Amino acid sequence: MLRHLDIRDMLLIDRLELDFRPGLNVLTGETGAGKSILLDCLGFVLGWRGRADLVRSGAAQGEVTAVFDLPTDHPGRTILTDAGIPAGDELILRRVNGADGRKTAWINDRRASGEVLRALSETLVELHGQHDDRGLLNPRGHRALLDAFAAVDLGPVRAAWAARREAATALAQAEASLAAVKGEEEFLRHAVAELDTLAPQPGEEAELDTRRRAMQGAERIRGDVSRALRTLGPEGAEGAMLEAVRWLDGAAERAEGRLEAPVASLQRALIELGEAVSGVETALEAMDFDPHELESTEERLFALRALARKHDVLPDDLATLADELRERLSRIDAGEGDLARFRADLATAEAEYLQAAARLSATRAAAAKRLDAAMADELAPLRMERAVFETRLASSEPGPEGQDMVAFTVATNPGAPSGPLDRIASGGELSRFLLALKVCLARGNDALVLIFDEIDRGVGGATADAVGRRLARLSEGAQVLVVTHSPQVAALGGHHFRVSKSVADGMTTSTVAALGQSDRVDEIARMLSGEEITAAAKEAARALLGG
Numbered sequence: 001m002l003r004h005l006d007i008r009d010m011l012l013i014d015r016l017e018l019d020f021r022p023g024l025n026v027l028t029g030e031t032g033a034g035k036s037i038l039l040d041c042l043g044f045v046l047g048w049r050g051r052a053d054l055v056r057s058g059a060a061q062g063e064v065t066a067v068f069d070l071p072t073d074h075p076g077r078t079i080l081t082d083a084g085i086p087a088g089d090e091l092i093l094r095r096v097n098g099a100d101g102r103k104t105a106w107i108n109d110r111r112a113s114g115e116v117l118r119a120l121s122e123t124l125v126e127l128h129g130q131h132d133d134r135g136l137l138n139p140r141g142h143r144a145l146l147d148a149f150a151a152v153d154l155g156p157v158r159a160a161w162a163a164r165r166e167a168a169t170a171l172a173q174a175e176a177s178l179a180a181v182k183g184e185e186e187f188l189r190h191a192v193a194e195l196d197t198l199a200p201q202p203g204e205e206a207e208l209d210t211r212r213r214a215m216q217g218a219e220r221i222r223g224d225v226s227r228a229l230r231t232l233g234p235e236g237a238e239g240a241m242l243e244a245v246r247w248l249d250g251a252a253e254r255a256e257g258r259l260e261a262p263v264a265s266l267q268r269a270l271i272e273l274g275e276a277v278s279g280v281e282t283a284l285e286a287m288d289f290d291p292h293e294l295e296s297t298e299e300r301l302f303a304l305r306a307l308a309r310k311h312d313v314l315p316d317d318l319a320t321l322a323d324e325l326r327e328r329l330s331r332i333d334a335g336e337g338d339l340a341r342f343r344a345d346l347a348t349a350e351a352e353y354l355q356a357a358a359r360l361s362a363t364r365a366a367a368a369k370r371l372d373a374a375m376a377d378e379l380a381p382l383r384m385e386r387a388v389f390e391t392r393l394a395s396s397e398p399g400p401e402g403q404d405m406v407a408f409t410v411a412t413n414p415g416a417p418s419g420p421l422d423r424i425a426s427g428g429e430l431s432r433f434l435l436a437l438k439v440c441l442a443r444g445n446d447a448l449v450l451i452f453d454e455i456d457r458g459v460g461g462a463t464a465d466a467v468g469r470r471l472a473r474l475s476e477g478a479q480v481l482v483v484t485h486s487p488q489v490a491a492l493g494g495h496h497f498r499v500s501k502s503v504a505d506g507m508t509t510s511t512v513a514a515l516g517q518s519d520r521v522d523e524i525a526r527m528l529s530g531e532e533i534t535a536a537a538k539e540a541a542r543a544l545l546g547g
Contacts, residue, residue: 001020001022001068001069001449001479002020002042002066002067002068002124002125002449002479002481003019003020003067003068003069003090004017004018004019004020004065004066004067005017005018005020005038005041005042005064005065005066005067006018006063006064006065006066007038007041007062007063007064008062008063008064009055009056009059009061009062009063010037010040010041010044010054010055010056010062010063010064010097011034011037011040011041011054011056011062011510012034012037012056012501012508012509012510013034013037013041013056013509013510013511014056014509016510016511016512018497018512018514019514020479020481020495021479021494021495022475022479022494023475023476023479023480023494023495024471024472024474024475024480024482024492024493024494024495025479025480025481025482025493025494025495025496025497026481026482026484026489026490026492026493026495026496026497027481027482027483027484027497027498027499027512028483028484028485028490028496028497028498028499028523028527029498029499029500029501030500030501031485032501033499033500033501033510034499034501034510035483035499036453036483037510038483038499038512039127039451039453039483040054041054041064042064042066042125042451043127044064044095044097045064045065045066045093045094045095045105046066046093046117046118046120046121046124046125047095047105047114047115047117047118047120047121048118048121054097055097055098055099059099060098060099061096061097061098061099062096062097063094063095063096063097064094064095065092065093065094066092066093066094067090067091067092067093068090068091068093068124068449069089069090069091070087070088070089070090070091071089071447074123074447075123075447076091076120076123076124076447079116079119079120079123080107080108080120083107083112083116084110085107085108085110085112085116086108086110087108088108091107091108091124092106092107092108092109093105093106093107093117093120094106095117105117107120123447123448124447124448124449125448125449125451126448126449126450126451127451127453128434128435128438128450128451128452128453128455137420137421137434139407139408139420142391142406142407142408143364143401143404143405143406145406145408145441146364146367146368146371146391146406147364147367147401148441149367149370149371149440149441150363150364150366150367150370152360152363152364152367154360154400154401154402156356156359156360157353157356157357157360157400157401157402158400158401159356160349160352160353160355160356160357161353161398161399161400162400163349163352163353164346164349164350164352164353166349167342167345167346167348167349167350168346168349170342170345170346171339171342171343171345171346174335174338174339174342175339177331177335178331178332178335178336178338178339181328181331181332181335182332182335184328185329185332188325188328188329188332189329191311191325192322192325192326192329194307195307195318195321195322195325196322198303198304198307198318200304200307200315200318200319200322201319202316202319203316204304204315204316205301205304205305205308205315205316206316208297208300208301208304209301211297212294212297212298212301215293215294215297216294228280229277229280229281232273232276232277232280233277237273238270238273238274238277241266241269241270241273242270244266245263245266245267245270248262248263248266249263304318353398357398357402357403357404360402360404361393361402361403361404364393364402364404364406365393368391368392368393368406369391371391371440371441372389372390372391374440375389375436375437375440376388376389378436378439378440378470379432379433379436381462381463381466382432382435382436382463382466382467382470383432383462383463383466384412384429384432384433384436386412386413386414387410387411387412387413387429387433388410388411388414388418389408389409389410389433389436389437390408390409390410390411390418391406391407391408391409392406392407392408392409393405393406394407407420408420408421408437409421410433412429421433421434431454431455431456431457432455432463432467434455435452435455435467435470435471436470438450438474439470439473439474442473442474442477442478448478449478449479449480449481450474450475450478450479450480450481451480451481451482451483452471452480452481452482452483452484453483454483454484454485455467455482455484456468456482456484456485456486456489457485460486460488461488464486464487464488464489465488467486467488467489468486468488468489468490468491468492469492471489471492472492472494475494485527486527487524487527487528487541487544488544490520490523490524490527491524491541491544491545495514496514496515496519496520496523497512497513497514497515498512498513498515498519498523499511499512500512500513517545520541520545521538521541521542521545522538522541523541524541524544524545525537525538525540525541528540528541
């Protein structure tokens, strides 16, 4: 609810403070008194785009402050939370317009952008008039209005749409993945065959390199060891020592014991020499290898290293790479089966969505008939009993809210072509259409402040009374502000404000005053009789106020 409006130095307003109340608030005054200025100022503080020259002549800046009550379940709280603005039970909007055109806004004393302000305003105020383009005349919002009238639960359709979208995404990803690996299928099959043929094992490269180095080392020293063995063997040192021992043994008997010690030393040396020869022979046997083994070892080692360089991995990682490539190849082989499963999932999700959307379409079609009947009942008292209101449903692109396009159309006379509200109805007719539609769509206890700007223009008498009674009915569940020239409408207001204009010291100023009961009689009498208020007009005003 809009509780307070404070305007300073805006257009014709010097300083103005207004307190509004629940129910039907009516604003009246002579033409040109400045009633539209109030709406301009309210639109300004709500961030609406409007006229640029708002600052009062001679003032450095203009300022508007609006105070709203904000219930705990008000949708505006979500916008405040998203914008990082604290929300209490009271919402204070303040906006300043400098004489240079620069605008600054605050929400609860926090600087706020015009975008946040406008988003918040859509949860606070709804304006209706002959040039309404924000609410009921906007075809893009007709489906939501019909859904609200029908109390539609969009949850099942939204869930089915989300499931359909997820299935379509999964299929697209599977197709893209398969297409990507199919492009390398030839490479994968060749690489896997090559790796399977070689069958590399972790640690094999180091083992082969060690064996190769050992064989290469043995090949380099084996000749020296063989020559050493020949030098130490029977044809070398061992043979010579044995020959020396034989010579010394033959001479020992005649040497009177002088050769016993040398012979013993030679015999010990022969034992040590035999052990040395045996060790060299063992070493030589260990160095013995098949040259073909060295060749095959080198070939495999070089093959491992070449394949590792080809795939830009370490030789020890070739086995892991082979597993990865086989897995990618298996996805190709299994890909078509996966695609079939994803296509089946999408077909199921599509069918479930279409069923949910069809149920929603049937609900909307039934609600459209009820809305058309309700509109017929509302239009008759508004002297539009010959007009035909029709809610039309047509197919649209599927989406999270179904596959229906909704449009409100009218025909003002039987046999006349029907069309959009704002193209077929005249100004006065349009106002009554909008009022009837709003009455039918009202949900009660509405969070929005409803503003009707001269929606009763061009009607009078019983029709004006019917307009007023519908506005009063709307105000039972919401706060309604009405700018009106109709005494019948004004008399039904719960709270009455008069807008007037005066000139002092060459400066024109608009003021707004809350009216008591006697002042209301005078104001409604003025509306009935004109500038001269007669006794008969006052009596008629009292009759209107008495209901």
